[in-house]
Structures are given as C-alpha cells and as structure tokens.
Amino acid sequence: MTSRSPRATARPSSEGRAVARTQTLLPGKDGIGTVRRTTLPGGLRIVTETLPSVRSATFGIWAHVGSRDETPALNGATHYLEHLLFKGTRKRSALDISAAIDAVGGEMNAFTAKEYTCYYARVLDTDLPLAIDVVCDMLTGSLILDEDVDAERGVILEEIAMTEDDPGDVVHELFAQTMFGDTPLGRPVLGTVDTVNALTRSQIARFYKKHYDPTHLVVAAAGNVDHATVVRQVRRAFEKAGALGHTDAVPVAPRDGRRTLRAAGRVELLNRRTEQAHVVLGMPGLARTDERRWALGVLNTALGGGMSSRLFQEVREKRGLAYSVYSYTSGFADCGLFGVYAGCRPGQVHDVLKICREELHKVASDGLTDEEIRRAVGQLSGSTVLGLEDTGALMNRIGKSELCWGSQMSVDDMLARIADVTPDEVREVARDVLEQRPSLSVIGPLKDKQADRLQRAVS
Structure with a gap:
C-alpha cells in the first residue's frame, strides 16, 4: 500500500512527559477526511479520521496478533482471549462493561482473524470519551480470572458448535486446511474442541502479556473526532493503567509473514x-x-x-x-x-x-x-x-x-x-x-x- 508523504510534528507534554510524534498522513479536503497519526512514547500508535458532518464515532484497538501466531497447543488462544477481555477489569465487571455502552445506545464487539484482532465501540460523538475509557480499560486491565476462563470455555465450545452447524462456514475452514495443511493458516481461528478444552488460564495470561503491549497495538478512531483530544484521552487511560511501557520502545513492523507451503490438487x-x-x-x-x-x-x-x-x-x-x-x-x-x-x-x-x-x-x-x-x-x-x-x-x-x-x-x-x-x-x-x-x-x-x-x- 502506498501513502502520501506525512507531515510530522513533535510535541513535548506540558507536564514534562516524554515526547509524542504526530503526523498528518492524509490531509483531506477542508479538514474533512483528514487522517493523523500520533506515536506515543512506548510505541503506541493512534490514528484518527475526522468527519465533522456525522454525529457518531467508532473507536477501536487493533492488536498485532491472530491465530497465525499460535502454536498447535495454543490453537484458539487468540479468540479465547478476545472473549476474556470482556469479562472484567480492576475497574469494571463484565456487566459494567456492557452496561456502560448499552446505556448510551452504543454497540461494542470484537473479532479475531488469522493475523490480527480488533476491539471496538460505536457511539454518539458526545459519548466517545466513555468508549475510549471502556475499551482501553478492557485492553490494559483485564483480570483473566480462573472462574472466567472456565465459564467462557463453555461459551466458546457453543460457538464452535454453532459454526459446525453451518456447513457454508465450515467449508471455508476446510478449504484453508486443504490448502495450508496443519499450519497456523490452516487451523481454525476458533480452535477445536480438544484445544479449547486443554487451554489453561496461565497459557492465556502469558499469551496476553506477550502480545498486548503497546508496541503491538494500534488505536483507531473515526467520525466526529478531534485528534488531539483522542490522543490525550487514550494516553491518560494507558498511563493510569501503567500500560505505556518503555519510553524508547518502537512499534512492531507490519507482518512480513513466513512462507507457507500450499497444496495443489488436494x-x-x-x-x-x-x-x-x-x-x-x-x-x-x-x-x-x-x-x-x-x-x-x-x-x-x-x-x-x-x-x-x-x-x-x-x-x-x-x-x-x-x-x-x-x-x-x-x-x-x-x-x-x-x-x-x-x-x-x-x-x-x-x-x-x-x-x-x-x-x-x-x-x-x-x-x-x-x-x-x-x-x-x-x-x-x-x-x-x-x-x-x-x-x-x-x-x-x-x-x-x-x-x-x-x-x-x-x-x-x-x-x-x-x-x-x-x-x-x-x-x-x-x-x-x-x-x-x-x-x-x-x-x-x-x-x-x-x-x-x-x-x-x-x-
């Protein structure tokens, strides 16, 4: 993918914190559709697209991890973790998380793919600070309790069963397996009944710690948003959680992949x-x-x-x-x-x-x-x-x-x-x-x- 040359500015914090670097990636027209990126100390990237004419905003956090990053024994761990981040933090219970967004008529969800995971909330523009606080809290403060792991195991097994009941979905998983075999790209994103039953709380917690540091995350917001305000609110949320990491850390590069063998005539x-x-x-x-x-x-x-x-x-x-x-x-x-x-x-x-x-x-x-x-x-x-x-x-x-x-x-x-x-x-x-x-x-x-x-x- 190509891009236009960005304009960059470095802004020191008034509180003497480490410098964040802001770039205009796409200038838009009359400020409409302008895309900006700020990279915080610790490697967290925040990108926004501004559309002043709408009354909604969508806020999401993308994690540089998908089912492709799993070993055979961890197949399904990325998706399992996606479920667990909704189960509660130090600040909020699972009910608190869902009730906060429901109370303002918003919607919140997540999805796991082969090479990335995304958590997002769509709300009225006036409720964007709430969405930022809730989603950032989920990503930085998840407890991953034993009882939640056990309870959600049953939910995921039901999800696998529901998918198995739809052959129109299963055939695409079967085709990935046909093409890629027993490799990360060939295995199902949800995992299997056996791998999900075998996953432990400690395995999932280690996976979370490894893949959810700021260098692996991209924050994205679009709609009637102000870039500087989003950056300030995200930074505050991550700093309160002690989740910004080392100030000299840099974002991970886009995935270059590992050449995967593909079958022919299978x-x-x-x-x-x-x-x-x-x-x-x-x-x-x-x-x-x-x-x-x-x-x-x-x-x-x-x-x-x-x-x-x-x-x-x-x-x-x-x-x-x-x-x-x-x-x-x-x-x-x-x-x-x-x-x-x-x-x-x-x-x-x-x-x-x-x-x-x-x-x-x-x-x-x-x-x-x-x-x-x-x-x-x-x-x-x-x-x-x-x-x-x-x-x-x-x-x-x-x-x-x-x-x-x-x-x-x-x-x-x-x-x-x-x-x-x-x-x-x-x-x-x-x-x-x-x-x-x-x-x-x-x-x-x-x-x-x-x-x-x-x-x-x-x-």
Missing part, C-alpha cells in the same frame, strides 16, 4: 447429511502487499463478484444449478487464496465443478472482454466507496492499514488505482493465478465412491 471431503453440497474450488492467490492485487480484484469481481459475473450467469442464471455461487480472494502477509464457492444439490456437484473449471480455464486462456473489465472496474469502485459510508468501516480501514501496511491510502487514490488497471494486467494475473492446479473442499452427503471422481475433477 481434495478434502466431509461427509454430512445436509440438503446441499457446499463446494470450494480454489488455488493460491496473492499476498496483500502484491501490487497485482488491484488487477486480481477486478478479475475476481468480473468472474464471481455479482449477478452479472460469469460464474453467476453460467451456473445460476443459465442452468439453475445453484442459488449461491461466487468467487473471493483472501490476502495474507506472504500469500493468499483465490476461491470459488457454490452451494448445490449433491447430485449436481460434478456439473457445477465442470462449469466452474471451464470458466476459470477460459478466463486464464482468453482473458476477459473489455466490457467485462469496464463493468468490473465500475462495480469495484462503487462498492469500495459504499463500503466506507459509516464510521465503523472508516475505523476498520485506517486501523487495519496502519497495522498491516504502516501507511494510509486515500479513497481517491484507491479509486485511481482501480481505474488504472489495464486489460493486459488482468490477463496476466488471470494466467498467474487461474492456471495453477486447484484444490477442492466439499461438505455434503457424498458417497466414498465419489472421491475418485472428485479427485479427477482437479487433475
């Missing part, structure tokens, strides 16, 4: 008594830092990103073989995935796979038409802008950008990069990605004898 079947068979056909994609990702985004949109896409037209509209069919991309620090999903009747799996493979081959060999590329560029541009219409999405964008790239890109620059994608770039990335030998994951009431036929489908 087939994983999970036999279940479902009404539909759930299918993911895919291959290695691109890392999130790969400059070809813009062309891949256009390719993905044209191939399976909407109702006018090739896959939707060929599989659903012309033949009526599936209700849901789409393609998608996932980018990590050093690798990625490109996948095609379809849900269909079990007896039609082979027909659906045949059509999907044919369309992938056609695009890899002949490319997309100019009209398909034009339409995909317009669709991708529009969805990019529409997806940033609320303060939560803006907070996600600036927080993730700081954590994963260490820089910011304006919406105008993003739209320009999408518009600059050429047919030759799309054809090139189609050849690079789609001509690879695919792997396949299927969940449904399939017979063992179908395994050989499905194996041949990816040969």
Whole structure:
C-alpha cells in the first residue's frame, strides 16, 4: 500500500512527559477526511479520521496478533482471549462493561482473524470519551480470572458448535486446511474442541502479556473526532493503567509473514447429511502487499463478484444449478487464496465443478472482454466507496492499514488505482493465478465412491 508523504510534528507534554510524534498522513479536503497519526512514547500508535458532518464515532484497538501466531497447543488462544477481555477489569465487571455502552445506545464487539484482532465501540460523538475509557480499560486491565476462563470455555465450545452447524462456514475452514495443511493458516481461528478444552488460564495470561503491549497495538478512531483530544484521552487511560511501557520502545513492523507451503490438487471431503453440497474450488492467490492485487480484484469481481459475473450467469442464471455461487480472494502477509464457492444439490456437484473449471480455464486462456473489465472496474469502485459510508468501516480501514501496511491510502487514490488497471494486467494475473492446479473442499452427503471422481475433477 502506498501513502502520501506525512507531515510530522513533535510535541513535548506540558507536564514534562516524554515526547509524542504526530503526523498528518492524509490531509483531506477542508479538514474533512483528514487522517493523523500520533506515536506515543512506548510505541503506541493512534490514528484518527475526522468527519465533522456525522454525529457518531467508532473507536477501536487493533492488536498485532491472530491465530497465525499460535502454536498447535495454543490453537484458539487468540479468540479465547478476545472473549476474556470482556469479562472484567480492576475497574469494571463484565456487566459494567456492557452496561456502560448499552446505556448510551452504543454497540461494542470484537473479532479475531488469522493475523490480527480488533476491539471496538460505536457511539454518539458526545459519548466517545466513555468508549475510549471502556475499551482501553478492557485492553490494559483485564483480570483473566480462573472462574472466567472456565465459564467462557463453555461459551466458546457453543460457538464452535454453532459454526459446525453451518456447513457454508465450515467449508471455508476446510478449504484453508486443504490448502495450508496443519499450519497456523490452516487451523481454525476458533480452535477445536480438544484445544479449547486443554487451554489453561496461565497459557492465556502469558499469551496476553506477550502480545498486548503497546508496541503491538494500534488505536483507531473515526467520525466526529478531534485528534488531539483522542490522543490525550487514550494516553491518560494507558498511563493510569501503567500500560505505556518503555519510553524508547518502537512499534512492531507490519507482518512480513513466513512462507507457507500450499497444496495443489488436494481434495478434502466431509461427509454430512445436509440438503446441499457446499463446494470450494480454489488455488493460491496473492499476498496483500502484491501490487497485482488491484488487477486480481477486478478479475475476481468480473468472474464471481455479482449477478452479472460469469460464474453467476453460467451456473445460476443459465442452468439453475445453484442459488449461491461466487468467487473471493483472501490476502495474507506472504500469500493468499483465490476461491470459488457454490452451494448445490449433491447430485449436481460434478456439473457445477465442470462449469466452474471451464470458466476459470477460459478466463486464464482468453482473458476477459473489455466490457467485462469496464463493468468490473465500475462495480469495484462503487462498492469500495459504499463500503466506507459509516464510521465503523472508516475505523476498520485506517486501523487495519496502519497495522498491516504502516501507511494510509486515500479513497481517491484507491479509486485511481482501480481505474488504472489495464486489460493486459488482468490477463496476466488471470494466467498467474487461474492456471495453477486447484484444490477442492466439499461438505455434503457424498458417497466414498465419489472421491475418485472428485479427485479427477482437479487433475
């Protein structure tokens, strides 16, 4: 990701505290959409995007840790910890945490991914100081008590069971396992029943101490916010908790990843008594830092990103073989995935796979038409802008950008990069990605004898 050259100022505290460094990353227009970053002594980064015209604000803290950082024995620890930070601090009980945000009509939640974790609250702009205090307290003052670990274990096991009841979700986890095998990227974010049952309070507490120091955190706020005020309130909250760390510490660099082996031509079947068979056909994609990702985004949109896409037209509209069919991309620090999903009747799996493979081959060999590329560029541009219409999405964008790239890109620059994608770039990335030998994951009431036929489908 690219960014404009930031303007930096160093501001000593009036109380004689160590100096914080503030930079304007994106100037915005007339102060609207201005993105600033302040790095506090101790390595804590605070980024904000200011939109004076709205009445809401979203405040979040991003942690540079995900399920990718877990050993096999710790699988599920990141997500387990996400739950536990809501269970109480030295200042607040679990009820106090939820009641504080509920009382002002706000919403609070968190999510764990392969390479990061985020905790956030969305409130009225006048209630932002409360959101800052509550979320910072959770991140810096969690007690992680034995009784909370035991109680939340049952909740997480129920969450795993709920996910297992949705084969449309499980098939994507199965596909990650198919592609990456028994590696951190191949294991489920939630962990398994066995690993969650085996995790102890001391293991989780050590994980918390290791991964939640200020150098691993990015604070992000978007909406009707004042950058200096947010910095002052965050700094006060962290200082009260004694959580700013060493003044000479520097933020961790964006993750560069560890090259993960990926499989080709593997087939994983999970036999279940479902009404539909759930299918993911895919291959290695691109890392999130790969400059070809813009062309891949256009390719993905044209191939399976909407109702006018090739896959939707060929599989659903012309033949009526599936209700849901789409393609998608996932980018990590050093690798990625490109996948095609379809849900269909079990007896039609082979027909659906045949059509999907044919369309992938056609695009890899002949490319997309100019009209398909034009339409995909317009669709991708529009969805990019529409997806940033609320303060939560803006907070996600600036927080993730700081954590994963260490820089910011304006919406105008993003739209320009999408518009600059050429047919030759799309054809090139189609050849690079789609001509690879695919792997396949299927969940449904399939017979063992179908395994050989499905194996041949990816040969």
